[in-house]
Amino acid sequence: MAATTTDPHDTCTPPLTRQVSRGVMPRSRMxxxxxxLRQNGAVARWEYARLEYRAAGTFGSDQSMDWTATFHHxxxxxxxxxxxxxxxxxxxxxxxxxxxxAWHRNVLxxxxxxxxxxxxxxxxxQVA
Numbered sequence: 001m002a003a004t005t006t007d008p009h010d011t012c013t014p015p016l017t018r019q020v021s022r023g024v025m026p027r028s029r030m031x032x033x034x035x036x037l038r039q040n041g042a043v044a045r046w047e048y049a050r051l052e053y054r055a056a057g058t059f060g061s062d063q064s065m066d067w068t069a070t071f072h073h074x075x076x077x078x079x080x081x082x083x084x085x086x087x088x089x090x091x092x093x094x095x096x097x098x099x100x101x102a103w104h105r106n107v108l109x110x111x112x113x114x115x116x117x118x119x120x121x122x123x124x125x126q127v128a
Contacts, residue, residue: 044126049073051095051102051121053088071095073123088119099125 050072057065069080069091080091092102104122109115 046124047074047127049095049100049123049125051088051091051123052118053086053091053120054118055116056082086116088121092121095121095123101125 052070052072054068054070055065056068067083067086067088069083069088071078071080071091080094083090095102100123102121102123106120106122107116108118108120110117
């Protein structure tokens, strides 16, 4: 016949009785195992920004339209320049050099036939 026991120091679950029999883990080991699964470390704090890359030209037959790069963050808005052709990689590399990482991208297409009008990158970096 199996005995029943309660653990008054277990605050994770209400004080219920449970069967202690052969092959069942004792309550103290169960509590220790649950505590090991918890992540009680520090939580990272993030600073967020946005990089907008927009077409600046007309949408006629202009194949080499200009693109403007604008960087938005808590410190304000910065124009990073205008490119003769679509080249967002140089601006992403510039943001990456400052510690920013791109974690989301959104593209806006307009018109018929559809042409790309804007690309917005969501950026973040860890605050020290």
